[in-house]
Amino acid sequence: MSLHDSAQSLLWIVVTVACYFIGLGLRRIARHNALANPVLVAVVLVASLLLATHTPYAVYFRATWLLTFLLAPATVALGVPLARNFAHVRQSLRGVLLGLFAGSITSMVSGVLLVRLLGGSKGVALSMLPKAATTPIAIAVASQIGGEPALTAALAIVGGIVAAMTLRAVLGGISVTHGHAMGLAAGTAGSGIAGAHAALMGDAPAAFAAIGIGMNGLLTALLAPLVAALFNF
Amino acid sequence: MTNAASATHRIGRAIFSGIIGLVMLLALTLVGGDAREVFHLPLPGPVIGLALLAGLVLLIERFHAWTARHLTLHLVPVSRLLVSHMGLLFVPAGVGIITEGEALRREWLPIVAAVLGSTLIGLAATGWLMHQFSPKSSETGS
Numbered sequence: 001m002s003l004h005d006s007a008q009s010l011l012w013i014v015v016t017v018a019c020y021f022i023g024l025g026l027r028r029i030a031r032h033n034a035l036a037n038p039v040l041v042a043v044v045l046v047a048s049l050l051l052a053t054h055t056p057y058a059v060y061f062r063a064t065w066l067l068t069f070l071l072a073p074a075t076v077a078l079g080v081p082l083a084r085n086f087a088h089v090r091q092s093l094r095g096v097l098l099g100l101f102a103g104s105i106t107s108m109v110s111g112v113l114l115v116r117l118l119g120g121s122k123g124v125a126l127s128m129l130p131k132a133a134t135t136p137i138a139i140a141v142a143s144q145i146g147g148e149p150a151l152t153a154a155l156a157i158v159g160g161i162v163a164a165m166t167l168r169a170v171l172g173g174i175s176v177t178h179g180h181a182m183g184l185a186a187g188t189a190g191s192g193i194a195g196a197h198a199a200l201m202g203d204a205p206a207a208f209a210a211i212g213i214g215m216n217g218l219l220t221a222l223l224a225p226l227v228a229a230l231f232n233f
Numbered sequence: 234m235t236n237a238a239s240a241t242h243r244i245g246r247a248i249f250s251g252i253i254g255l256v257m258l259l260a261l262t263l264v265g266g267d268a269r270e271v272f273h274l275p276l277p278g279p280v281i282g283l284a285l286l287a288g289l290v291l292l293i294e295r296f297h298a299w300t301a302r303h304l305t306l307h308l309v310p311v312s313r314l315l316v317s318h319m320g321l322l323f324v325p326a327g328v329g330i331i332t333e334g335e336a337l338r339r340e341w342l343p344i345v346a347a348v349l350g351s352t353l354i355g356l357a358a359t360g361w362l363m364h365q366f367s368p369k370s371s372e373t374g375s
Contacts, residue, residue, distance in 0.1 A: 020321040039320035043327040050331065057332050064325040070315065071322045073258035075279035076265065077312035079286030080305065086291055095366035103359030111351035120343030124336065128347050132355055135326060136277035150329060151336055155348055157327040162352045164320075170353055171360040181363040189355030196319035206316060210287075212359070214280050221275035 005063075012063035019045040034165045039193055043157075075134070075192065078210035081199070085207035088180060096184060096211060103188035103212075104219040107132035108227045116231075123148055129228060131155040133220035134191040134213050141221055145228045156191065163190025164197035179205040187212020247310065254311035257304075261286050 022045065023038030030036035050060055061068075082089070089096060111128040115121075120128075126147035130138045135156045142152035167186050171177065176185075179198075183205030186198035195209030265282030268274065274281060290308075294301035315322075330337075337344060 016324050017321065020318075020324060037320075039323060039327065042321070042324045043330070046324060046328045047331045050328065057329060060328065061325055067322050068325050071319070072262040072279040072282075073255060074315035074319045074322055076258045076261045076282035076286055077308075077315045079261075079283040080290070080308050080312040081316070082283070082287040083290035083294075084305070086287065092363070092367040095363040098366050099359040099361075099363030102362045103355045106358040107351050107355035110354045111347050114347035114350045115340075115343040118343035118346055120340045120347070124340050124344060128344070128351070131348070132352070134277065134280060135323075136279075137275075140277075148336070151333050153326055154330040154333050155344070157323055158330065159348050159352045160323070161327075162349055163356055166353060167356060170356045174357055174361055176360040176364040178364065178367070180367065181360045184363050185356045185360035188359040189352055192319050193323055196316055199316050199319075210283060214276070214283055217280050218276055 008059075009063040009065075012060055013066060015049065016042065016046055016064055016067060019049075034168055034197075037161055037165050037197075039157075039164070040161045043161075071192070075213070078195070078199075078206065078213065081203045081206035082210040085204045088204055089207060089211060092180060095181075096208070099181070099184050100188055100212065100215050100219065103185065104132070104216045104223065105227070107189055107216075108220065108224060112227065112231055122146075124151070125231075126228060127151040128155060130220050130224045131159050132189050132191065132216060134217045137217040137221055138191075141224045145224055157193065160190040160193030163194035167194060167197065180208045183208030184212045187214075188216045191216070250307045251311045251314075254307040254309075257308060258282075258286075258311070258315070261289075 019042040023041030027036040112125045115125040130141035138152050138156040139149045142149045183198040186194035187209035198209045199206035261282040266278030269278050
């Protein structure tokens with residue numbers, strides 16, 4: 001890596017962190033309104049900057065490898081709240097398992113159905129199918145069943161942002177206000193981004209989010225080919 | 234003077250502890266990746282690392298509570314930092330949406346409706362069933 005490359009890498013990392021901090025600031029100004037999502041703000045700002053400076057996405061993505069790399073230990077880190085709240089998880093094992101299955105299957109099936117009913121292509125439907133799973137699983141499953149991995153990655157992240165923004169409203173709407181259920185729903189339907197959002201509520205929601213992320217990843221990897229076959233793809 | 238010195242000392246210890254914690258997390262990421270390869274598991278390395286970390290802490294806790302406490306002492310601060318700002322780490326991948334302009338222009342309605350709809354349905358289904366089948370004694374907030 002030349003000096004120029006590392007300077008550029010540092011520049012884009014700093015820009016990304018700065019945009020995220022602007023997002024955090026906006027969230028504070030908006031009094032933690034869920035609609036002021038720092039990830040969404042940062043993505044929009046960075047995307048605008050790339051388009052304005054005619055920087056190819058590949059250059060930006062390579063420059064910010066360190067941030068993407070840290071996703072791995074950040075995911076492992078969810079094991080800490082999980083260990084500390086394992087008793088809670090074991091206590092509500094039946095609810096956890098039923099919730100997981102329901103969430104995983106309805107996410108996959110409703111994604112495919114909505115795309116197809118609204119006239120979307122098979123490729124988009126198959127890219128939509130695994131998008132609730134944690135991004136690396138979603139990408140692997142997409143390429144396995146014939147979706148477009150890059151589109152799936154984008155959908156997984158947008159879905160995570162949507163889940164984080166609507167978590168309280170949706171669950172509040174059906175009178176589910178308990179932190180455990182919120183954490184599980186966030187991790188299952190919105191994986192890392194929504195799970196991290198639920199973790200802001202405390203250690204126990206973080207533990208249930210960790211279960212949701214890990215188990216929905218597993219369920220999606222196992223069931224996605226079956227769901228795809230069900231739709232005759 | 235002593236105040237400043239003890240503050241520096243505290244910050245130094247926090248950084249040291251954070252580094253130990255981060256090294257543990259990275260080691261488990263690697264072990265998770267290896268386990269995935271060796272056992273052909275359908276899960277990414279970090280998710281296996283997550284399960285291993287939780288299992289390890291619980292196992293050590295059962296046999297040697299003191300060690301488990303000290304392990305988590307180093308792990309908790311860095312884990313909290315990483316988890317609460319995990320969103321930042323997704324930004325580079327999220328910006329990748331700009332390369333999907335063509336698919337979005339072509340099929341924006343099914344894409345937007347399906348992402349929104351299926352995410353909301355998934356959230357509601359998970360939360361509702363979890364709520365219905367949870368022991369009511371633990372319904373005391375988070």
